[in-house]
Amino acid sequence: MTGAMPTARWQLPRLDRRNRWIGGVAAAIATEIGVQPTIIRVSFIVLITVGGWGLVLYAVAWAILAIGTPSQISPYSPVPKGATSVHRHVGVAMVVLGLVLGFLPLTSELFRNLVFPVGFVLTGALIAWSRGQREQEGISIVVRVIAGLVVAVGGLIAFAALQFNLVDTLVSLVFGLAVIAGIGVVAAPSVIRMAQDLDGERLGRIRSDERARISAHLHDSVLQTLSLIQKNADDPNRTVQLARQQERELRNWLYGTTPDNPHAIRLGPALEDAAARIERDHGVTIDVVAVGDNDDHAPAVLDALLAAAGEAMANAAEHSGVDRIDVFAERRGDTIEVFVRDTGIGFDTAQVPTDRKGLAESIQARMRRAGGRAQVHSFPGEGTEIELVLPIPASAPRAPGGTP
Amino acid sequence: MTRIVLVDDHALVRAGVRAELEDAFSIVGEAGSVAEAVTIIAREKPDVVVCDVHLPDGTAATVIAGCVERGVNSVFLALSVSDAAEDVIEVIRAGARGYITKATDGAGLIDAVTRVSEGDAVFSPRLAGFVLDAFATELPESSADPELDRLTNREQEVMRLLARGYAYKEIARRLTISIKTVESHAGAVLRKLQLSNRNELTRWAADRRIL
Numbered sequence: 360m361t362g363a364m365p366t367a368r369w370q371l372p373r374l375d376r377r378n379r380w381i382g383g384v385a386a387a388i389a390t391e392i393g394v395q396p397t398i399i400r401v402s403f404i405v406l407i408t409v410g411g412w413g414l415v416l417y418a419v420a421w422a423i424l425a426i427g428t429p430s431q432i433s434p435y436s437p438v439p440k441g442a443t444s445v446h447r448h449v450g451v452a453m454v455v456l457g458l459v460l461g462f463l464p465l466t467s468e469l470f471r472n473l474v475f476p477v478g479f480v481l482t483g484a485l486i487a488w489s490r491g492q493r494e495q496e497g498i499s500i501v502v503r504v505i506a507g508l509v510v511a512v513g514g515l516i517a518f519a520a521l522q523f524n525l526v527d528t529l530v531s532l533v534f535g536l537a538v539i540a541g542i543g544v545v546a547a548p549s550v551i552r553m554a555q556d557l558d559g560e561r562l563g564r565i566r567s568d569e570r571a572r573i574s575a576h577l578h579d580s581v582l583q584t585l586s587l588i589q590k591n592a593d594d595p596n597r598t599v600q601l602a603r604q605q606e607r608e609l610r611n612w613l614y615g616t617t618p619d620n621p622h623a624i625r626l627g628p629a630l631e632d633a634a635a636r637i638e639r640d641h642g643v644t645i646d647v648v649a650v651g652d653n654d655d656h657a658p659a660v661l662d663a664l665l666a667a668a669g670e671a672m673a674n675a676a677e678h679s680g681v682d683r684i685d686v687f688a689e690r691r692g693d694t695i696e697v698f699v700r701d702t703g704i705g706f707d708t709a710q711v712p713t714d715r716k717g718l719a720e721s722i723q724a725r726m727r728r729a730g731g732r733a734q735v736h737s738f739p740g741e742g743t744e745i746e747l748v749l750p751i752p753a754s755a756p757r758a759p760g761g762t763p
Numbered sequence: 764m765t766r767i768v769l770v771d772d773h774a775l776v777r778a779g780v781r782a783e784l785e786d787a788f789s790i791v792g793e794a795g796s797v798a799e800a801v802t803i804i805a806r807e808k809p810d811v812v813v814c815d816v817h818l819p820d821g822t823a824a825t826v827i828a829g830c831v832e833r834g835v836n837s838v839f840l841a842l843s844v845s846d847a848a849e850d851v852i853e854v855i856r857a858g859a860r861g862y863i864t865k866a867t868d869g870a871g872l873i874d875a876v877t878r879v880s881e882g883d884a885v886f887s888p889r890l891a892g893f894v895l896d897a898f899a900t901e902l903p904e905s906s907a908d909p910e911l912d913r914l915t916n917r918e919q920e921v922m923r924l925l926a927r928g929y930a931y932k933e934i935a936r937r938l939t940i941s942i943k944t945v946e947s948h949a950g951a952v953l954r955k956l957q958l959s960n961r962n963e964l965t966r967w968a969a970d971r972r973i974l
Contacts, residue, residue: 646928685888700928
């Protein structure tokens with residue numbers, strides 16, 4: 360056997376799940392010694408049929424060999440063909456058939472006293488220990504253990520009842536149960552304590568991971584900004600800007616909503632981003648309130664709206680003469696409305712200064728092209744409000760995978 | 764002169780707020796914790812309590828509950844760096860008449876204190892946005908008091924304008940109603956926010972936090 364893999368230290372072969380019929384034992388052994396898996400399978404069946412030792416061998420091998428895919432696939436089975444459930448069912452049927460054929464005479468003492476009970480226990484253990492597909496794990500583990508216990512214990516009781524006196528069987532069963540219960544009672548506290556310790560340890564690890572994550576973030580963001588602020592203490596504008604930027608960033612980190620889909624954007628955070636840019640460039644404060652929309656949108660849908668809102672904010676920051684701008688966005692049904700408002704000098708919409716007219720028109724043109732509209736409300740001395748309305752058609756290309 | 768107690772666990776913040784308010788109001792006490800706050804408020808019986816939301820031994824809601832228990836009927840104005848929906852809703856539901864963030868400037872703070880002391884509700888644009896969001900969700904039919912769980916059209920309109928940054932005066936002119944009417948709408952919304960039976964309101968707030 361050792362000659363099979365001359366390059367590396369010999370290791371136990373692993374169960375070959377891809378080529379398995381039942382547990383992959385035959386396939387693994389075949390791979391290891393380099394023969395057709397069928398040969399091994401037939402040998403197992405023969406061994407099971409004559410005397411039942413094949414079953415014991417198979418079970419022991421199955422228990423020892425760990426699960427895995429062999430690093431080297433058997434040259435005799437280049438195509439993984441044993442993975443279908445049909446093959447597995449055929450394999451199980453053949454084993455059962457072998458058992459039945461082997462035990463049919465039922466004359467041998469050996470069969471009666473050894474193979475039968477061992478067979479039941481092993482079958483039960485097989486059911487309990489068999490590893491299902493990954494996605495089936497969880498509940499099915501409990502089910503499998505219970506089913507295995509029923510087969511093993513039930514089979515043994517039935518067997519014993521047939522062989523011996525029913526009363527004797529029950530008495531020894533009660534004894535056995537009493538012993539198991541005793542062991543359980545004695546061992547329970549330490550088992551429970553072990554489980555609790557394990558839980559506590561896991562919790563502690565999660566906590567310290569979380570703490571490490573938070574302190575790493577605070578170090579990268581808040582501490583950096585604080586030291587920047589110390590350096591810029593003479594420049595109040597820069598200090599305010601830094602603080603504001605950091606506040607926004609931290610707030611977003613703490614309470615922010617990140618879309619589930621990296622290719623999607625959300626109205627609120629997208630507007631916050633736009634506002635943060637204007638704040639940085641113009642040294643104003645912009646309060647963004649977004650209501651009623653938690654959908655992920657494809658960036659193209661909101662493109663025009665965000666650009667127009669950004670222009671409106673920049674416009675207000677430059678011309679209004681105040682350093683405070685309110686932005687309110689609301690989704691009502693299939694329409695998104697955005698209001699950008701300042702309480703600054705305002706102007707007469709009938710006699711628009713050319714620079715503002717140009718801007719208003721560019722905002723309006725942008726919104727029109729996207730199928731929406733824009734309107735400017737303003738009076739001299741009473742501030743300005745720009746209203747943007749964008750219908751989102753029901754068939755709008757929602758970001759793929761976005762939550763409805 | 765309106766008598767005020769300041770509650771905040773940071774002495775620096777208290778000093779800053781005191782500096783802003785000192786000229787307009789008389790500040791009769793300061794506290795740095797829930798226990799301290801309840802004792803001082805019960806003793807001084809101020810007109811307005813300006814209260815930080817997060818305190819070392821509780822929240823503004825705990826302070827309000829403690830004061831209500833002692834039969835003090837001061838008006839509470841919550842002042843916080845946090846504008847997380849959960850915090851806002853909790854404090855308002857406990858009975859605060861207003862909620863402003865610490866980003867508010869001196870004039871805004873004085874205005875807010877004046878307004879709550881006159882029995883008015885103070886909605887920041889953000890709080891108005893929270894209200895709209897919370898009441899916008901569809902209601903299950905079994906709601907105990909549908910009256911409380913819905914905003915009238917007019918109330919929605921007022922909230923929307925508040926969220927857009929309008930002052931009461933401007934809203935009154937825009938909707939051609941009196942300021943008193945705007946105030947009564949805002950008061951009604953606040954009452955609904957405080958009394959609403961909907962568990963969704965709390966769940967809504969909690970959801971925003973985890974999202």
